[in-house]
Amino acid sequence: MIVKSLRLSNFRNYPAQELHLPPGLIAFTGDNGQGKTNLLEAICVLATTKSPLVERDRELIRWHERAARLYAEIELSAGRGDARRLEYNWRVEGNSIAREMKIGGVPQSAVADWLGQLQVVAFFPHDLELLSGxxxxxxxxxxxxxxxxxxxxxxxxxxxxxxxxxxxxxxxxxxxxxxxxxxxxxxxxxxxxxxxxxxxxxxxxxxxxxxxxxxxxxxxxxxxxxxxxxxxxxxxxxxxxxxxxxxxxxxxxxxxxxxxxxxxxxxxxxxxxxxxxxxxxxxxxxxxxxxxxxxxxxxxxxxxxxxxxxxxxxxxxxxxxxGEPPILLLDDALSELDATRRALLLEEARSFPQSVVTATDATFLNDAAAIYSVAAGRIVPQENAPNSEIGVGNSQKTPELAF
Ligand SMILES: Nc1ncnc2c1ncn2[C@@H]1O[C@H](COP(=O)(O)OP(=O)(O)O)[C@@H](O)[C@H]1O
Ligand SMILES: [Mg+2]
Structure with a gap:
């Protein structure tokens, strides 16, 4: 499967971001602390309802905001069914956070029905604790x-x-x-x-x-x-x-x-x-x-x-x-590998219909299907990237992002 489009609204350091993603290997590059990990975290939350990084949903809502929203359109392999629309809303209500999940616009109450709608396998640097922890x-x-x-x-x-x-x-x-x-x-x-x-x-x-x-x-x-x-x-x-x-x-x-x-x-x-x-x-x-x-x-x-x-x-x-290939997400996985292993890992990543990697620079990623720059919670296609016409929107007031 692939994520065709993604919208983040007041999720982490993203005020309002819209992305249309192509299939293939996609790279997000930028300095530290700009929002690369946050973006991959958003995709994981849509897949599992839980952040792989923090326990408390409150941390996912942009500071000083009272609500956040994620939305994604998922496309399955040919012949495996219609596109899926997933939506996730958080709202601060007193001391707690109200969550609402929707599939195709229909509210869902059981996490079990949600799991599997979007299949991702993600690597984050903290996953090394799987082995050492x-x-x-x-x-x-x-x-x-x-x-x-x-x-x-x-x-x-x-x-x-x-x-x-x-x-x-x-x-x-x-x-x-x-x-x-x-x-x-x-x-x-x-x-x-x-x-x-x-x-x-x-x-x-x-x-x-x-x-x-x-x-x-x-x-x-x-x-x-x-x-x-x-x-x-x-x-x-x-x-x-x-x-x-x-x-x-x-x-x-x-x-x-x-x-x-x-x-x-x-x-x-x-x-x-x-x-x-x-x-x-x-x-x-x-x-x-x-x-x-x-x-x-x-x-x-x-x-x-x-x-x-x-x-x-x-x-x-x-x-x-x-029966459906998941999306492979690799956060900061490349920087500490030698050139040979990096190339082999990217080759593996490319064997999935869509994979997303983050890196502080795009040096090793010239042949990616799309390269985006991430800076302070804003994403723009990198100039000279093979697909720089790939759609990106980050207007502060996209109407459908309003609550
Ligand atoms: N809830 C939040 N609201 C606003 N900003 C946040 C929130 N959570 C984290 N941040 C900011 O997000 C940035 C970290 O983004 P991250 O995706 O980890 O960066 P990187 O590009 O290095 O992967 C930090 O600057 C942090 O201050
Ligand atoms: Mg990071």
Whole structure:
């Protein structure tokens, strides 16, 4: 798919910006702090409803403004359906922010219906934390990427989270009532029910993640070999967070039996601590180059190339699993690569119907389909760019941008 047009109104440092984008490789260049990352963030928010960079929606609204809006027209590959119009509105209401999402002008209430309308795979410099950061980062990554392509997974995560909260609350209640020597009543039976739900939804999440890794690995190894020019295979090991399987790499098989066995084995521990020791909320993954753990021993450059390979591989995986190629967004990915790797990464980017890159200068981007300059929240086509007639509007008072 491609983004045909994009409008930003009071989003971050953009007062009012309209863009008509061509297919192919598109570059946004400009000095630091001008709005390049903000633009890619806007496309991500339209894709997922959430900023990949900040928790609070308030930060997305332009300073001193009380409302913001994003609008995009998405075109699918030939024969895959009509163009899509996505719209996102924020409005400050007292201490909170009211959000409104529309598809084709129709308000949407379920995030699940929204996910997948616009498929993007994005790299931001902070994504290096996927590799170097805490396991929680990696689980968030899995939930987002699988949720974007599989509505059933998204629903399972919500149900699992609820069941887990209920189980933990009950465990703490049982601990309290034991301390106060009040009879816990038939709550043992309730615990059995939460165990069944936690293991049931949890097993499905574990299975979806295991399948994801088995489908992704061949693509990952191939892309990394191409980008790095090295033989050492890059892979990601999946470590399911079940105490029975602890410390072992997942090698296949179902999860229901090991999940129940883990809950049984953890029982005394869980009853003492009031938490659930086993489950996909304890999953992790290990990035490996050959046998080497990249998190511990990889150089900065090796880690960067691994995360970039993961993103490109993911984009191919999204195409494989949805039948529609996503848009690849690369924020500041080029500057720290050597010339060979930069050229190879751009070649990969060009294999998608549309890809968007940002850079502080356009030196390596001469053959892009369009190059834009970004300065202080204004975007203009760069002079001498091959397609400088590409439409851009940044009138302060575009009528359809008004609320
Ligand atoms: N909510 C906001 N309102 C107005 N300006 C903002 C807001 N959030 C960030 N900015 C400004 O956006 C700029 C950063 O833009 P960014 O896209 O990160 O730049 P870069 O071109 O380096 O990627 C900063 O100057 C920052 O002050
Ligand atoms: Mg930036």
């Amino acid at each position: 805490e396991p929680e980062e990696r689980r968030r990554f899995l939930n987002l990427e699988l949720g974007k392509t599989q509505p059933a997974y998204f629903a399972d995560v919500a149900r699992y989270r609820r069941a887990l909260q209920q189980r933990n609350a009950l465990l703490r209640h049982l601990i309290d009532s034991r301390i106060q020597k009040t009879a816990p009543g038939d709550e043992k039976g309730t615990l059995g029910e939460w165990n069944r739900q936690v293991a049931g939804y949890g097993s499905r999440i574990l299975a979806a993640r295991a399948r994801f890794f088995s489908e992704l690995t061949p693509i990952l190894t191939q892309i990394h070999a191409k980008l790095s020019g090295q033989d050492e295979p890059f892979s990601i090991d999946y470590l399911p967070g079940l105490s029975i399987l602890k410390g072992t790499v997942y090698e296949g098989g179902g999860f229901s039996a090991p999940f129940h066995a883990s809950l049984e084995r953890d029982h005394a521990d869980d009853m003492r601590r009031g938490i659930t020791s086993s489950g996909p909320h304890r999953d992790d993954m290990v990035f490996k180059l050959g046998a080497m753990d990249l998190r511990r021993y990889g150089s900065q450059g090796q880690q960067r190339l691994a995360v970039l390979s993961l993103k490109v591989a993911l984009a191919h995986w999204v195409e494989q699993s949805t």
